[in-house]
Amino acid sequence: MAPRPSDAVPADELAAAAAGGVLQLEALAARYPKDPSIFRALMLRHALPPPYHAAALAAAKRLLELDPGATADDDVKRVVSSAAGGPPEAASAALDLMATGMGSHGADLLYELSIGSSALKERAAKRLAEAAVLARATPALRVAHELRAAPSCKARQALLGRATADGDRRAIDALTPLVSSKSKGCGFLGMSRCAAPCASIAKEIKAAIQAIEARVGPSPGAADAPESR
Structure with missing residues (x-):
């Protein structure tokens, strides 16, 4: 969903902030809190090695609130999946975002975790089995x-x-x-x-x-x- 012109950050400002780092992006997000492109940039910045999973997830969550269609974004799915393999708090937050904030794409991610070999296998399977999650899943899933x-x-x-x-x-x-x-x-x-x-x-x-x-x-x-x- 595209923001209204008054809510959209100018492309040159976004590029400059992205080049400048997290602090500049966060300052820009405070000025343009309804532009999903800023939160996508923040998410990707926080996901750079070594990843700051909690901040990347917070940015991803805000991005999805502003632009629900971003659930299909491969970068969003990659960042959330990566956070699921992070520290316990980040893993829990990632599973919760998959289960509640990513629609059918979140159910897909939970399924992949549930049939894998990670330590989250059982927890992912439990979240996937929730009625609300399965209701959002595709018939194929x-x-x-x-x-x-x-x-x-x-x-x-x-x-x-x-x-x-x-x-x-x-x-x-x-x-x-x-x-x-x-x-x-x-x-x-x-x-x-x-x-x-x-x-x-x-x-x-x-x-x-x-x-x-x-x-x-x-x-x-x-x-x-x-x-x-």
């Missing part, structure tokens, strides 16, 4: 989340129709391991082949994967899932 959270193959089977219609690569990534067998690890001494986790509905799952791929393309580097038996 919701079905991917439900596929991973489903307690059984039967429960996942009930989601295949939605996955086919709404799913994206995240759904493919959730479904593919369910039809992938292992060459060994089962039976006597673990030397026997392991059946796919959901071998009984493998045909339906593979059909859903193929339908999703027909819409969005295969996952990068994806190979055909091994045949289950």
Whole structure:
């Protein structure tokens, strides 16, 4: 959302303040508190190594208040995700901003954290599971989340129709391991082949994967899932 002309900082002043550093940007923000471009510049400045996560998040939050469309900005997502890996207070603030201030893009970030290996995995999953967060998520994100959270193959089977219609690569990534067998690890001494986790509905799952791929393309580097038996 563009500020009114009277609220917008002149481009040359913004460039000079950005070159001058944080103090000049903060002084400019006090003069033009409704121009999101200043807060974007402040966010990026605070995110420079070594990052000052708390200040970067505060600037990001103000930017999003002034320009809700900035939730799709790759720099905003990068800064907030980086803060999630920072000190505990910054991590909590980042998760809160993802859950409450970034719409569907915040839910996407929480999902990526919830399936990753960071220490925030469980906390991100808990925030993602909140009804208000899922209500703002895209249909593609919701079905991917439900596929991973489903307690059984039967429960996942009930989601295949939605996955086919709404799913994206995240759904493919959730479904593919369910039809992938292992060459060994089962039976006597673990030397026997392991059946796919959901071998009984493998045909339906593979059909859903193929339908999703027909819409969005295969996952990068994806190979055909091994045949289950």
